[in-house]
Structure formats: C-alpha cells, structure tokens
Amino acid sequence: MNILITAGGTSEKIDNVRSITNHSTGRLGKLIGESFLSNGHHVTYVTTPQAVRPATEPHLTLIEIETTKELESALLDQFQKQTFDSIIHSMAVSDFTTETTLSEDTFIEKLAATLIKDQALSDLTTLTEALYRSIDEIGQTIQNEKKIPSGTDRLLLFLKKNPKIIAMLREQQPQAVLVGFKLLVGVSKEELIRVGKGILVKNDCDFVLANDLEEINDKQHKGILIDRDGHTQTAETKPEIAQLIVNSVEEKWRDR
C-alpha cells in the first residue's frame, strides 16, 4: 500500500524569535510509520522539526513542515503527485494562526478612536457591532508593533482560524482509508467516544483514534479506535495503538 502519515505538532510564528507550538513528540506517529514500513508498504511521512521520526530507508519519503499553512501546501502538492491507499493524520495541527500582536496601549488607543468616531455608544447592540468591526479592522490592518515599549505591562495577541486540514482529506483522496485523531483532556470514556464519532462522521473518516491527555504518560497511552459502524477497540500503549491502526487499515483495504 501507499501510505501517507502526518505526525508531530505544527507551530505558528509570532515574530522572528517566538512561536505558538502544539506539543507532540511524534512518538506514536513514528511507531505507526515503522509498522507500515516493516510490513513492506511505502510511507510518505510529513512531520515537524522537533518531532522524532522513522529512520531513513528506501520506502520512506520524509517531508518537514512547520506551520498549518505549510502543511496544507505540502499535502496538496503530494495529492497532485500521488494517490494514497491510506492517510493517517496524527499530527497535532494548530486551529489558529497568529494575526497580529499589540501592546495594550496601542490596542486601546485604536479601539477608543473608532468607537468615538462611530458614535457607537448609544445602546448595547450598536456598541457590540462597533466592537466587532473595530477589532476586525485592528486584527486585519495593524501589523505587529516593531518594538514593544519596555513599559508595556500587557500584550494582546490576535489569532485567526487556520484551514481545517482533516476536512479536505476525503475530498482530495476519496479512495484512501482515512484515519483521524482526536485528543481531549479529562473527559469520560463515553464523551471521548461521542466526540470521536462526531469527528469521524463530519470528516468522512474510516477510523478515528480518540485519546485523552490525562491517560497518556511515559508508560501508558490509552486509545480508542472507532470505526464507521461505531465499533470500538481499545489499546493501552503506543505500540498497541500503532498495531491496532496498521491491522485495521490493512484489513479495511483488503475488504475493498
């Protein structure tokens, strides 16, 4: 089979020396990649600079990206060149990217100026509408302040929505066995399965691996693999999750 795996975590630049990073060691993605490789499959592996990845070998193509935008471009580029039998989308992708960063002083100065100009102050509805317009304009037109004054006590960072990567995978590669991932924090098993099923249906996945950050540590990594029929299989460690995914994908592919 020809497999695409995404793993690691994207980061979004704030400026030249700072960024917002989604933490992911890439260790689960590495295990999944190694399992597919050792079963003789070809793997295109898209990952991020800090993440671990499978060792170089002839059946492995490595692609490195940093931001969600770069991930989107790299995937669209691959979809032009290759048809994948399966896509395992385990990368932790930023839902939001940076729009601008302002000191509190600059933000309030701009906001007050537009509110006064708009005479937006007569009632709550008018004020609310004026605030949306004003914050929209500030976000879209004001660039990062080159030099934040040293007296600044507070910064406001504007973040705007990134493209939803998982939403475009089925459309781009209708033939692929598609595995999505969902990480939640501190929820019940029922809630985890409910949200995982929602992700599966919404993005037309074949499987979703749902997991909870509070059930992940050095020794264990609990994961629930949900299929289209709502059946679930559970695993207790990263190697078990990797094996579960590889087996399920291979089986699904054979049945097609």
Place this chain on the structure above:
Amino acid sequence: MNILITAGGTSEKIDNVRSITNHSTGRLGKLIGESFLSNGHHVTYVTTPQAVRPATEPHLTLIEIETTKELESALLDQFQKQTFDSIIHSMAVSDFTTETTLSEDTFIEKLAATLIKDQALSDLTTLTEALYRSIDEIGQTIQNEKKIPSGTDRLLLFLKKNPKIIAMLREQQPQAVLVGFKLLVGVSKEELIRVGKGILVKNDCDFVLANDLEEINDKQHKGILIDRDGHTQTAETKPEIAQLIVNSVEEKWRDR
C-alpha cells in the same frame, strides 16, 4: 571558578497542549559550557527541555526549567546555595507570560457589558479609562475558555509581563562577573552596540554579547562583546564567541 550558565529558550503554557516558545537551540550555551568545563571550572547549567547541552560530567550540574517563573525560582534557589564567580545569562527568556485566552465573542460580550454599565462613552478620556479598567478586569478574572466554540474565527490571547531575570542577577550575586546577551533583528552595527551598552549599564553587567538574528546561520554567528569601558570585540562563529566570553571572564576574574 564557579560558573552559572543559562541557555536555551523558555516557553509559556497557553493550555495543556499549546505554548509560546522562545526559539533557541542552546548551541552557543553548550559551547560556552564546554569551554569552561575543559578549563577546569565548575558549571551549573540551567537549560530548557528542547535545547542541546554539554555531556554529563562530574564538574557539571544540570538544571532543567520551562517557564520564566521556573527559571526565577531555580536561580533564587541556587543563589541561596552557591556563590558564583561568573554568570553567563544566554537563555532566551520570555518577556511575557500567558494571562488568559478568549474567543472574540466572549471578549466583546464582556467588554460591551462593562462599557455600557460604566456609561463610559461620553468622551475619549472617559472611554479610554473605561477600556483600561475593563481589559484589566477581563485579563485578571476571566479564565481560559474550557472549550472554544468551533465557529470561533478569532481568539484573543492576553499576555502579561514576566519578571525581568537579568535585572536581579547583580543584586543577588554582586561578586560575579556578569555576562548579559541581547539579540536584535536587522539593525546596524552602531545600533547593536548602542542597545547592548544600554543593557550593560541598566543591569550592571561586566559584558554584554550583542548579536543580530540576520547575522546568524548554520555557518556564521556574528557577535560583539561589549565591556564596561565601551570597548568591543567581535567574533564570526559560535566557537569564536564562546572562546571570547571564556577568555574575557577569566581575565576579568584574575584582575579582581
């Protein structure tokens, strides 16, 4: 000599899976540490999880921190236990830490409610004061939204000032030969020296290593070492900078 080195880059948590990270590979700090160790000095080396560091050896004490707050605690703890002959503060430290994260909707709802309540809308001064009060209250009292609604197009991240680490080093360790670092982006050599001297005077450093991100790549790392008399020495690579710092610190210590 008994040496303290800070290296790497701090990061500030946004939530369980995201943080704001100051990029620093720690490669220069590692070289400085290795040079001091090979000259027979004791080194306490404070660094961050992603950064490279000198290999373990008997004269090296490694301390790992993530946030600026943790750095402050770790240093104050060390200053209780040890007297340092020199402090090399090369870590890239976040000036700001995360206060709260809100969807645009929640932010505007809270802001509009307080502005209307305050009847703050009569003139620009009253409005500006009300905006400061309101944003201050939102920043300090509203917690991260547990679940950002999926329709949210924009987030606002509030950041507040961190303690200035370099400002407390001289006060805590008056006897130490103190080396500060300043990284700028795309400035002239004159500006780099001017800002570097400002940092030196303000924080009572013995030396400041000033460098420009645009003059740093895989092959070169231009750096200017400024001393109290305003003399400058330049280096072209990380090993040269490390050697310059180690020589200058040793010489300064001998002359005391």
